[in-house]
Amino acid sequence: GQNIDQPTEMTATEGAIVQINCTYQTSGFNGLFWYQQHAGEAPTFLSYNVLDGLEEKGRFSSFLSRSKGYSYLLLKELQMKDSASYLCAVRDLVTDKLIFGTGTRLQVFP
Amino acid sequence: GAGVSQSPSNKVTEKGKDVELRCDPISGHTALYWYRQSLGQGLEFLIYFQGNSAPDKSGLPSDRFSAERTGGSVSTLTIQRTQQEDSAVYLCASSLVMDNQEYGYTFGSGTRLTVV
Numbered sequence: 001g002q003n004i005d006q007p008t009e010m011t012a013t014e015g016a017i018v019q020i021n022c023t024y025q026t027s028g029f030n031g032l033f034w035y036q037q038h039a040g041e042a043p044t045f046l047s048y049n050v051l052d053g054l055e056e057k058g059r060f061s062s063f064l065s066r067s068k069g070y071s072y073l074l075l076k077e078l079q080m081k082d083s084a085s086y087l088c089a090v091r092d093l094v095t096d097k098l099i100f101g102t103g104t105r106l107q108v109f110p
Numbered sequence: 111g112a113g114v115s116q117s118p119s120n121k122v123t124e125k126g127k128d129v130e131l132r133c134d135p136i137s138g139h140t141a142l143y144w145y146r147q148s149l150g151q152g153l154e155f156l157i158y159f160q161g162n163s164a165p166d167k168s169g170l171p172s173d174r175f176s177a178e179r180t181g182g183s184v185s186t187l188t189i190q191r192t193q194q195e196d197s198a199v200y201l202c203a204s205s206l207v208m209d210n211q212e213y214g215y216t217f218g219s220g221t222r223l224t225v226v
Contacts, residue, residue: 041219
């Protein structure tokens with residue numbers, strides 16, 4: 001089975017950097033995804049890691065270590081609009097479905 | 111269409127009634143997924159379609175829940191004899207992997223179901 005853990009809530013200041021961690025235990029791994037979800041809206045795709053290392057996309061970066069079952073999402077130059085939930089999800093190797101963590105609710109303050 | 115379309119966006123139903131939720135995926139996306147999200151909770155997997163077949167129905171919470179997909183496109187999730195614990199946002203997603211580039215799931219805006 002799959003087990004995914006991430007912090008429930010985090011706060012940060014506008015302009016700062018925040019790192020959201022995700023650890024997972026899986027019987028079969030085929031990639032890790034990060035999604036952003038604003039309140040009342042659908043999740044939107046942010047990043048995908050299948051190999052170890054850092055993937056950078058503008059202000060957002062995502063890191064994966066498969067041997068440690070660990071990923072993080074790094075958000076730089078925080079803006080108020082970054083206040084949202086950030087969902088970590090692991091794709092199952094056999095079924096191809098995404099298993100989601102409960103999400104980290106990030107609040108950015110001025 | 112340009113995105114994943116779900117209808118209705120909101121549904122209020124009386125306990126014991128049946129409901130049908132519809133998902134129209136992105137054209138050309140062969141994989142379609144149903145999830146539900148209760149208030150303050152993570153996304154709970156329900157069922158997955160590849161084409162018209164459902165290789166994984168393991169997430170359906172009870173035999174009151176069923177889903178079908180026709181023509182490799184539109185999918186319908188049916189909940190019979192609804193209960194209050196069925197109240198949640200039901201999200202549909204479709205996905206495409208092309209040229210070994212991962213585009214992730216694209217989610218619809220969801221159907222907010224309230225059972226009273």
